[in-house]
Amino acid sequence: MASRPPGTITVNDGLDLLAEFMGCKEEVEELTNKAMDGVMPLNTSLEERLNLINCSPSDLRAFLKAHPPASRLAPGVRELIRTLQKRGVDIYLISGGFREILIPIASYLGIPMSRVFANRMNWQWDDETGEPTKLVGFDVSQLTAHNQGKPQAIARIRESNPYTTVVMVGDGITDLEAVQVSGGADLFIGYGGVVARPAVAEQAEWYTCDYSSLVFALSCYKVAVIGSGAWACAATRMIAQNTVGQGETASEFADEVRIWARSQHEAINETGENPVHFPGISLGPNVRAVASVEEAVADADLLVFCMPHQYVQRVCKQLLGKVKPGAKAISLTKGMRVTREGPQLISQMVRRSLGIDCCVLMGANIAEDVGAEQVSEAVIGYSDLASGEVFAKLFERPYFRVSLLPDPMGAELCGTLKNIVALGAGMVDGLDLGPNSKAAIIRQGLKEMRGFAKALFPSAVRDDTFLESCGVGDLVATCIGGRNRRVAEEWTRAALSGSPRSWSDLETDLLKGQKLQGVSTSNEVQEVLAARNWEQRFPLFTTINRIVNGHLPPSSVLDYKEGSRAPLVEEEEPLVLPRRNGGVAHWLQPLAAVAAATGFGNWE
Ligand SMILES: NC(=O)C1=CN([C@@H]2O[C@H](COP(=O)(O)OP(=O)(O)OC[C@H]3O[C@@H](n4cnc5c(N)ncnc54)[C@H](O)[C@@H]3O)[C@@H](O)[C@H]2O)C=CC1
Numbered sequence: 001m002a003s004r005p006p007g008t009i010t011v012n013d014g015l016d017l018l019a020e021f022m023g024c025k026e027e028v029e030e031l032t033n034k035a036m037d038g039v040m041p042l043n044t045s046l047e048e049r050l051n052l053i054n055c056s057p058s059d060l061r062a063f064l065k066a067h068p069p070a071s072r073l074a075p076g077v078r079e080l081i082r083t084l085q086k087r088g089v090d091i092y093l094i095s096g097g098f099r100e101i102l103i104p105i106a107s108y109l110g111i112p113m114s115r116v117f118a119n120r121m122n123w124q125w126d127d128e129t130g131e132p133t134k135l136v137g138f139d140v141s142q143l144t145a146h147n148q149g150k151p152q153a154i155a156r157i158r159e160s161n162p163y164t165t166v167v168m169v170g171d172g173i174t175d176l177e178a179v180q181v182s183g184g185a186d187l188f189i190g191y192g193g194v195v196a197r198p199a200v201a202e203q204a205e206w207y208t209c210d211y212s213s214l215v216f217a218l219s220c221y222k223v224a225v226i227g228s229g230a231w232a233c234a235a236t237r238m239i240a241q242n243t244v245g246q247g248e249t250a251s252e253f254a255d256e257v258r259i260w261a262r263s264q265h266e267a268i269n270e271t272g273e274n275p276v277h278f279p280g281i282s283l284g285p286n287v288r289a290v291a292s293v294e295e296a297v298a299d300a301d302l303l304v305f306c307m308p309h310q311y312v313q314r315v316c317k318q319l320l321g322k323v324k325p326g327a328k329a330i331s332l333t334k335g336m337r338v339t340r341e342g343p344q345l346i347s348q349m350v351r352r353s354l355g356i357d358c359c360v361l362m363g364a365n366i367a368e369d370v371g372a373e374q375v376s377e378a379v380i381g382y383s384d385l386a387s388g389e390v391f392a393k394l395f396e397r398p399y400f401r402v403s404l405l406p407d408p409m410g411a412e413l414c415g416t417l418k419n420i421v422a423l424g425a426g427m428v429d430g431l432d433l434g435p436n437s438k439a440a441i442i443r444q445g446l447k448e449m450r451g452f453a454k455a456l457f458p459s460a461v462r463d464d465t466f467l468e469s470c471g472v473g474d475l476v477a478t479c480i481g482g483r484n485r486r487v488a489e490e491w492t493r494a495a496l497s498g499s500p501r502s503w504s505d506l507e508t509d510l511l512k513g514q515k516l517q518g519v520s521t522s523n524e525v526q527e528v529l530a531a532r533n534w535e536q537r538f539p540l541f542t543t544i545n546r547i548v549n550g551h552l553p554p555s556s557v558l559d560y561k562e563g564s565r566a567p568l569v570e571e572e573e574p575l576v577l578p579r580r581n582g583g584v585a586h587w588l589q590p591l592a593a594v595a596a597a598t599g600f601g602n603w604e
C-alpha cells in the first residue's frame with residue numbers, strides 16, 4: 001500500500017563498549033572491524049568477541065548502569081529518530097549486537113521491542129535460584145547472527161508491512177548488504193561518525209559523518225504547487241511565507257516552493273508575481289516557477305493540487321510514476337468528475353491514480369482577499385491525521401485560520417457544490433432582486449449540498465461539516481463575491497437584454513484566463529442526479545442546470561419547489577416571457593444553442 005510511510009532502519013551495536021568495560025577493547029574492536037569490513041564471517045566474529053568479553057550477569061548489569069542509553073548514542077541520532085517518528089516513519093533497530101545491550105536503547109528511542117532485530121546471548125542457569133550464572137555463547141538461529149541476516153530481517157518486515165520505501169542506516173558491510181539483495185532496503189545511508197569504513201563510504205548511495213545533516217535533509221519537506229491560477233498563487237504565497245528562511249534552521253519545510261506554471265513561469269521568476277492570474281501580488285522570494293509539471297513534483301514530499309478541476313485527470317496521468325514514494329498530497333481544487341462508475345472527487349482521483357494520501361483544503365477563500373491578507377478561514381479535511389497536521393502547519397498564517405476536519409469527502413463536496421448555488425445567486429443579482437431572494441437560494445442551496453453529499457456518502461459525511469468554513473462559510477462568500485456569481489449575473493443580464501452571451505465567451509471576457517467551475521460542475525452533478533433518478537430531490541440544482549443550458553429562463557431560478565415537478569419539466573415549446581424592458585424574449589432556443597456551444601462539462 002503506497003500510502004504507508006516509509007520504514008527506516010538504524011543500527012547501534014554497543015558490543016565494543018561492553019568490551020571496553022570488560023577490559024578487552026582492542027581485541028574485540030579488531031574482530032568487530034573484521035566482520036564490518038567483510039573479511040570475517042559475522043557469526044565467527046560474534047563467537048570470538050563473546051568469548052573474549054565473557055561477562056557475568058552482574059557485569060552486564062553494572063555495564064548497563066554505568067552506560068545509560070543517552071551516553072551510548074552517537075550525536076544527533078535521537079533527534080533524527082524523533083524527527084522521523086514525528087513524520088509517521090516507522091523505525092526499526094537491526095543489529096548484529098545483543099538484545100541484552102540494545103533493549104534499553106530501543107526503549108529510550110521509543111522503538112517498540114517488536115521492531116528490534118538483534119542477537120541473543122545464551123546463559124547457563126542455576127537450577128536452584130533460576131538466575132543466569134554464566135555466558136555460554138549466543139543463539140545462532142537469529143537472522144542477525146549471520147551475514148545477509150540484515151536483508152533477511154528487512155524482507156521479513158516487508159512481508160507484514162507494505163512499506164513503499166525502506167532506508168537502511170548503518171556503518172558496516174553487513175548494513176550495506178541490506179540494499180544488495182532483492183527484497184531488502186531501497187536505499188543505504190552510510191554513517192561514518194564513529195568508525196569510517198572506506199568500503200562502506202564508497203558503496204553507500206549517501207554517506208555522512210554527522211546525523212544532524214540527515215535530520216536536516218530528511219526533515220525538510222519539499223513543497224510543489226501544481227497550478228498557477230489565482231487561488232494557486234494565493235496559496236503559494238502563504239506556503240512561501242511559512243517556509244522562507246527555514247532552509248537555514250533545519251526546520252520542517254524546505255525553503256524553496258516550486259510552482260508549476262504552464263505559461264507564466266518566466267514572468268513569475270523574473271517579476272515574482274503572476275501577471276496574468278494574480279497581478280500586483282508578490283509570491284515570495286523563495287518561489288520558483290517551472291514549466292514542466294514533472295520537474296515541479298520531482299523530489300517533492302508535499303504536493304498541493306490547485307488547478308481547474310477539468311485538467312486534473314490529465315495532469316495525474318502525466319505524473320504517473322513520477323511522484324516520490326511516500327509523498328503526501330492536498331487538493332485545493334473545487335470540482336468533481338463523473339465516470340461510468342459514478343462521481344469521482346478530485347482527492348479520490350489523486351489518491352487512486354498516484355497511490356498517495358490526499359487531504360483537501362476547502363473554505364471561504366476568495367483568492368484576492370487571501371492575497372491581501374484579510375482574515376479567512378479554511379478546513380483541512382483528512383483521512384490521515386498526520387498528513388492533515390503537516391498541511392495545517394504549511395498553510396496556517398495569522399490571517400489564515402485552519403481547522404482540521406475528519407470529513408474530507410464532506411468538505412470537498414461542499415467546495416464543489418457551492419459553485420452551482422453561486423450561479424443561482426448571480427442570477428438573482430442579474431434579475432436585480434434583493435437579499436431576501438439571495439438568502440432563499442443560499443438556504444435551499446445549503447440544504448441540497450448536504451442532501452447530495454450525504455446521499456453519495458451516507459456513512460462518511462457529517463452534518464457539522466456544513467456549518468464549517470467549507471460549508472456555509474464558502475457558500476456565503478462565493479454567493480457574495482465569487483467569480484461564478486459574477487459571470488452568472490452578467491450572463492443573466494445579457495439574456496434579459498435579448499442579446500444572450502455564451503458562458504465561455506463571458507468567462508474569457510470577465511475572468512481573463514481564470515476558469516469558471518460552476519457550469520461544468522452543474523452539468524456533472526446533473527448527470528449523477530439523472531442517472532440516479534434524484535432530480536426531484538434536488539430541485540434547485542436541477543432548476544439551475546436547466547437555466548444554465550437554456551431550457552428555462554433565468555427568472556425561474558426561484559421557482560424551485562421541493563417535491564414538485566412543475567418548474568423542472570422541460571417545456572415542449574419555447575417559453576415566451578415578458579422582458580424587463582417591456583419587450584419579449586424567446587428563452588429556450590437561443591439559450592439552448594448557446595449552451596451547446598459552451599462545451600462546459602467536457603473533461604480534458
Ligand atoms: N480563485 C479563487 O478565489 C478560488 C479558487 N478555488 C478553486 O481552485 C481551483 C483553481 O483555481 P485558480 O487557481 O483560481 O485557477 P484559475 O481559475 O485562475 O485558472 C487558471 C489556471 O488554469 C490553468 N489552466 C488553464 N488552462 C489549462 C489547461 N488547458 N490545462 C491545465 N491547466 C490549465 C492555468 O495554468 C492556471 O493555473 C479551482 O477548482 C477553483 O474552484 C478555490 C478557492 C478560491
Ligand SMILES: O=C(CO)COP(=O)(O)O
Nearest residue numbers: 363364365366482483484
Ligand atoms: O471558491 C471560491 C472561494 O472560496 C471562489 O469561488 P469562485 O470560483 O466562484 O470565485
